[in-house]
Amino acid sequence: MFHVGDSIVYPMQGAGLIExxxxKEILGQKHRYYMISMPFKRLQVMVPVDKVQKSRIRLVADEPTLKHVLDIFQHGETDTNLSMKERYKINTEKLRTGDFQEGAEVVRDLMRLNKKKPLNASEKQMLDNARKIFTSELGIIRGITESQANELLDKRVG
Known part of the structure; x- marks a missing residue:
């Protein structure tokens, strides 16, 4: 169970704050909802308390975890031997987990590939979405803006 004031990550959406x-009564049924502010997306999300485990919402990572993930982001290996179809499937699964490190790996790998040659439309969209999710959590952990988080990533991708 989360509490008011907790910073959380909603997989496929990004980081937010439980306000x-x-x-609420919806369709004649009363349920308790987390009211989550998603500052990087500038929206408010309602998640039923009894569905939170299924949604894979988790607390925002801490600074030591962030340092580890940024090290992997900068120095980890990118598999360039995968076909686009294999890569897309693997990356989609990684993003669905909501795991901070796996999301970072998707962003790193697609950024590296995009430097070598332009990504196709589906991978470009995946990179944009994954990057927004990653930078939203990075921004909350470090207390920085979205543009500062993006600058940090651009400096670290090799």
């Missing part, structure tokens, strides 16, 4: 836990 309230409210009871």
């Amino acid at each position: 309230a836990i409210e009871e």
Whole structure:
């Protein structure tokens, strides 16, 4: 169970802050909802408390975890032997887990590939989405803006 004030990550959406836990009646049924502010997307999300485990929402990573992930982001290996179809499938699965490190690997690998040759439309969209999710968590951990988080990533990708 999360609490008001917790910084969380909603897989495929990004990082946010639990601003309230409210009871709402929808379609004649009362449920408790986490009211989550997603500052990087500038939207408000309602997640039923009883569905939070299924949604894979987790707390934002801590600074030691971030340092480890940034080290992997900068120095980890990118498999360039995969076909686009294999890479897309693997990256989609990584993003669905909501795992911070796996999301970082997707961003790193697609950024590296994009430096060598332009990505196709589906991978470009995947990179844009994955990068927004990653930078939203990075921004909350470090207390920096989205543009500062993006600058940090651009400096670290090799």
